């Protein structure tokens with residue numbers, strides 16, 4: 745089975761990806777198995793950061809690599825924390841610290857203005873200098889709650905209210921989140937691209 749390195753150190757993402765790629769004809773191996781160290785995410789967009797991470801993991805592992813760069817954009821905060829979602833409250837902070845800061849920043853914002861969306865960029869490279877990477881982006885709309893709800897998921901999930909399900913993202917069963925989330929939708933788009941590519945001679 746073809747192996748692909750998954751360029752993420754986030755346990756919550758890895759958990760979701762293990763389900764999202766369960767039926768694929770590829771084996772997705774976390775970058776920790778190749779001692780891939782973290783790389784600075786210096787891009788100005790989710791797409792650029794996903795490419796930086798994918799190229800880095802591919803260079804070190806020698807395998808094709810898939811990376812996810814994602815985050816939460818809050819309308820009342822002009823799109824913050826956005827690409828800085830992982831380090832909103834500072835370097836090396838916990839999800840709880842980031843959630844706490846977000847609640848503080850939105851303290852005076854009424855429910856109707858607490859709209860937000862999760863974004864996900866997936867980048868796949870066949871090798872570190874691949875000039876034709878596959879890139880997919882997706883968005884998941886919701887609203888920021890006034891207090892956390894739910895225990896599932898990771899990151900900002902306890903504060904992200906999903907209107908269609910009537911609960912927070914951290915209250916959704918993992919298979920439901922994976923079906924509708926930014927990451928789930930990006931993987932679905934990636935699946936379509938992947939199938940198309942596999943039909944082109946010369947792609948492997």
Ligand SMILES: O=P(O)(O)OP(=O)(O)OP(=O)(O)OC[C@H]1O[C@@H](n2cnc3c(O)ncnc32)[C@H](O)[C@@H]1O
Pocket residue numbers: 751752753754757785797812813814815816829830842862897898899900901913925927
């Ligand atoms: O870069 P890697 O190693 O993949 O791990 P990371 O946690 O640093 O990942 P990002 O740089 O992509 O930052 C994304 C942050 O956005 C948040 N986030 C992304 N997807 C999320 C989701 O599905 N649910 C909740 N929070 C999410 C969460 O706080 C992540 O730490």
Ligand SMILES: [Mg+2]
Pocket residue numbers: 785830
């Ligand atoms: Mg990161």
